[in-house]
Amino acid sequence: MDVIAFYVFGAIAIAASLGVIGQRNPMHSVMLLIASFGALAGLYVILDAPFTAVTQIIIYAGAIMVLFLFVVMLLNVPREEPAPRSLAGTLGGGGIKAAALLSVAMGIELVYAVYSLEHVSFSPGHSGSVSSVANIGQALFTKHAFAFEVTSVLILVAMIGAVILAQKEHH
């Protein structure tokens, strides 16, 4: 049962991610990425992490992707323009091919490295302690309390930075 769910969600995640980088229309890319995040939330549920699955949906698919959608609609650039001839000449179609080759090589290398590890199964005993939201909250506000507080400063700085960067310049 778990294995079937894993294959289904994994296939959706990979297909949607390939769609994201294959689309010329940024609006479709954002929609496909939301589908990919939904599939990842399903994988988190398989991994006994319901809290992370819900956060994934609310923060990623709900907040961050809506921000992207806003910008795509605000800027109104429906399609990626094809590369100008001169630039394609200097950068070369070879550069693009080399980049594609490099990323495929990295993917194969990662998969090979993981496959050559010995296959490990999850121990079933842990599932309760990992999935408990109470445990997560306790660790977050005791062991990781400092990092949690620093995060609030980070968010404040990002907010001020975004407001200043996006405001119109007054000459």
Add this chain to the structure above:
Amino acid sequence: MVPLNYFLVLSGVLFAIGTAGVFLRRNLITVLLSIEIMLNAVNLTFVAVGRYLGTVDGQIIVFFVMTVAAAEAAVGLALVISLFRHRETLSPDAFTALKW
């Protein structure tokens, strides 16, 4: 139960797709989306290994990664908006003023 390796392989594949997107796309918004794919691939690794080790630390790191991703998206998109105001394009090839 699905073995840990399956999740790590899936995560590696997703990360490679994200890298390919950063290299191949000529649209700043799609490049930011590819970075989100890579962040999510790493999140999957954290949750899977955290589940394997039986600790909640993996999920807590994912929580922090999500916050950083939100901050990154906000600042990155603000940059995209101000760049678009200057050049009326989103192609990274158009912004070469700092290139030596």
